[in-house]
Amino acid sequence: MKIRVTRAFDPVANQRSRAGPLLYRDTQLNADVVKVLPAEYFCTERDLALMTVLGSCVAACLRDPVIRLGGMNHFMLPDGEVTDGVPARYGSHAMELLINELIKHGARRERIEAKVFGGGNVLKSFTSQPVGTRNSEFVVDYLRKENIQVVSKDLGGIHPRKVCFFPVTGRALVKRLPHAHEDAVAAEEIAYKDRLKQTQVAGSVELF
Known part of the structure; x- marks a missing residue:
């Protein structure tokens, strides 16, 4: 089966080659895995797993169960003006991009269902308008307005998460990472913020 994929690359977040997706074999899952x-964002009809690790970020897993296509x-943030060519950084654009990609490859909007994860407030010192909470509220509100059914969700709290989603079957696995991993995930998001300071980012949202 031919893989259908659209992937948005952020030159700030991703320094590796743009030649193709990061695809590897996970022996524990007994599946080929693409890391997002x-x-x-990534859309495919191939029988593989999409994996990501989330701190304050949110991942929306969307799927048309009839044609077994998903992504x-x-x-990173609920919304913002795209000034750097990376619209998938913002939820308002990332959702539109993924939905449009599904439709482009045959999905019907009225059949699309969602599973959403992340939005953890992993930094204890960050309490004023925490981005994780805002990301969580955004994705739930967005899907409600778009009449897309949320069939499952794991949002909020203080823990980072590892998420695996199987677009063909719709199966999703979520692992809340222990506090031993919390510093590493938070450090990654802080490092991302530091790299963003070197590029123009619109809006008044504080990144972390």
Whole structure:
């Protein structure tokens, strides 16, 4: 089966080659896995797993169960003006991009269902308008307005998460990472913020 894929690359978040997706074999899952990084999205009809690790970010896993086509995005912030050519960084654009890609490859909007994950407030010191909470509220509100059914969700809290989504079957696996992993995920998001400071980012949202 031919893989159908659209992937958005953020040059700030992703320094590896743009030649293709990061595809590897996971022996524990007994599946081929594509890793979806921040500000990326991936759509496919191939029988594989889409995997990402989330701190304050949110991943929306969308699927048309009739044609067994699905995808995942990974966005950093609820919304913002695209000034750097990376629209998938923002939830308002990342959702539209993924939905349009599904429709482009045969999905029907009225059949699309969603599973959403992430939005953890993983930094204890960040309490004023936490981005994780805002990301969680955004994705639920967006899907409600778009009349897309949320069939399952795991949002909020303080833990980072590892998420695996199987577009063909719709199966989703979520692992809340222990506090031993919390510092590593938070450090990755802080490092992302530091790299963003070197590029123009619109809006008044504080990144972390």
